[in-house]
Amino acid sequence: MIRNIIFDWSGTLVDDLPGVFKATNYILEQAGVPTFTLAKFRAEFELPFTGFYNRFTPDIPLEQLEEWFHSYFSKVCGEVIALPHAGVFLDFCKSEGLRCFVLSAVKPEYFIEQAANAGMNNCFERTYLGVWDKREKIHFIIKENNLEKDETLYIGDMQHDIETAHHGGIHSCALLTGYNTLEQLREASPTLIATDLNELKDILQRGEMSLPNTNRKPIPTVGALIYNTLGQVLMVRTDKWSGKWGIPGGKIEYGESSEDALHREITEETGLTITDIRFVLSQESIESEEFYRPEHFILLNYTCRVTG
Numbered sequence: 153m154i155r156n157i158i159f160d161w162s163g164t165l166v167d168d169l170p171g172v173f174k175a176t177n178y179i180l181e182q183a184g185v186p187t188f189t190l191a192k193f194r195a196e197f198e199l200p201f202t203g204f205y206n207r208f209t210p211d212i213p214l215e216q217l218e219e220w221f222h223s224y225f226s227k228v229c230g231e232v233i234a235l236p237h238a239g240v241f242l243d244f245c246k247s248e249g250l251r252c253f254v255l256s257a258v259k260p261e262y263f264i265e266q267a268a269n270a271g272m273n274n275c276f277e278r279t280y281l282g283v284w285d286k287r288e289k290i291h292f293i294i295k296e297n298n299l300e301k302d303e304t305l306y307i308g309d310m311q312h313d314i315e316t317a318h319h320g321g322i323h324s325c326a327l328l329t330g331y332n333t334l335e336q337l338r339e340a341s342p343t344l345i346a347t348d349l350n351e352l353k354d355i356l357q358r359g360e361m362s363l364p365n366t367n368r369k370p371i372p373t374v375g376a377l378i379y380n381t382l383g384q385v386l387m388v389r390t391d392k393w394s395g396k397w398g399i400p401g402g403k404i405e406y407g408e409s410s411e412d413a414l415h416r417e418i419t420e421e422t423g424l425t426i427t428d429i430r431f432v433l434s435q436e437s438i439e440s441e442e443f444y445r446p447e448h449f450i451l452l453n454y455t456c457r458v459t460g
Contacts, residue, residue: 153361154323156299157245158290159276160308161256163330165242166266168232168258175225182220183209194331199257199312200284222259229262234270235329241349242275248361254279255286255293255306255316286312290320305343305363307352314340323363325352328391334444345445347391370436371447374414375401376454378426386422386458393442399453410452418456426456 162168176197177187185208188196198204205217245252253276256263260281267273278297283289294301299322306317309330314337317324326337326345337345343363346352355364377399378386387397402417404410411429418426437449 153303154250154305154356154363155303155361156251156253156297156305158253158255158293158304158306158322160306160310160313160330161254161258161263161266161281163235163309164307164313164327165235165238165254165272166232166270167235167329168229168266169331171225171228171232174228175221178224179217179220180208183212183217185209194333195336197331199286199310201257202284225262229265230269232262232266232269234272235349237348237350237353239271241353242272244353244356246275248356251297251299252276253293253297254281255283255289256281257284257286258282286316287319290316290322294320294322307349309337311336311340314342317342327352328444334391334394338444347444369448370450372404372410372450372452373401374404374410374417374452374454375399376414376418376426376429376456377432378418378422378424379455379457381457386424388421392444394444396442401451404452414454414456425459427459428455428457430455 159165162172173190173193176193180187196204196208202214205212205214209217242252254263258281263279263281280289280293293299294304301321304322305325306313306320306322307325307327308314308316309327310332314324314326324342326340326342327349328334328337328345328347329349334345344355346355375398386400388400389395389397400418400421401414402421404413408416414429415426418424432453432455435451435453437443437451439446439448
C-alpha cells in the first residue's frame with residue numbers, strides 16, 4: 153500500500169517546459185550553437201543537466217551557462233502554471249493521509265513563486281530543491297523521513313526520476329505530461345506509466361492505494377466511430393496510443409453498462425452527445441506495442457451519430 157509520495161516538480165506538477173525550452177535555446181544562441189525544435193529538445197534534454205551541456209556546449213563554463221539560463225528564465229518563471237489534475241491529485245493525497253514530498257532540480261526561489269501561483273504552498277511535508285543529481289539525495293530523504301520503501305512512490309516525467317527511484321529501491325510512476333517521451337520513459341522501466349495524475353489517481357483508487365500487480369485481468373473498454381450529418385468520421389490522436397490515430401472511447405466502470413460507458417467517455421473526451429448507437433464488433437488487444445503500458449483490453453466497438 154502506498155503511504156508516501158515523492159514528487160518531481162517540473163513536468164509533474166507544473167508545466168515549465170515552454171519556459172525552459174526557450175531559455176535553453178537562448179543559451180545555445182549565446183554559445184553560437186544551433187537551436188532546437190521542441191521535439192529535438194525533448195529527445196536530447198537530460199538530468200543531471202550537466203550531461204546535456206557537456207554534449208552541446210562543452211567549451212562554455214557551467215557558471216556562464218547558468219547565468220544565461222537564469223537571466224532568461226527568471227523573466228518567465230511567473231508564467232509557469234499547474235498541470236491539469238495536479239491540484240485535484242494533491243487534494244486526493246491529503247484526503248488519503250499520504251505524506252508528500254518534493255525532490256527537484258528547480259531553484260528554491262522559482263519553486264516558491266511557482267508553488268504560490270499554483271496554490272500548492274502547503275501541500276508538502278518537506279521539499280528538497282536545487283538537487284542536480286537526485287540519486288545522491290534519495291537515500292537521505294528515505295532515511296530522514298523514516299519512509300518504508302515498499303510504501304513509497306516517486307512520481308516524475310523523466311528517465312532520471314525513474315533511475316532515482318530504482319536507486320532508492322522505491323516504486324516509480326512515469327507521467328507523460330512533461331519532458332521525456334513515452335519511448336524514453338519505457339527504457340527506464342518504471343513500476344507503471346500513467347498519462348497524467350488523474351489516471352494515476354484512478355489506478356490508486358481502484359487498487360485501494362496499492363499499485364497494480366502481476367495478477368491482472370482483461371480490461372473492458374468501449375469506443376465508437378462517430379459520424380456527422382455529412383458522413384464524415386471523427387478520429388483522435390492520444391498519448392495513450394503513442395500518438396497514433398484512433399476512435400474516442402475508454403474503460404467501462406464497475407456497474408456501468410457498455411452503452412452508458414460509451415456516452416460518458418465520448419462526452420468526456422470530445423464534449424459531443426451521440427445517438428443511433430450500433431454495436432459492430434469486439435476485439436482483443438493483448439500487450440500491443442502501441443499502448444503505453446502492457447495491458448489486455450477487450451474492445452467493444454460501435455458506430456454512432458453526433459446530435460445537433
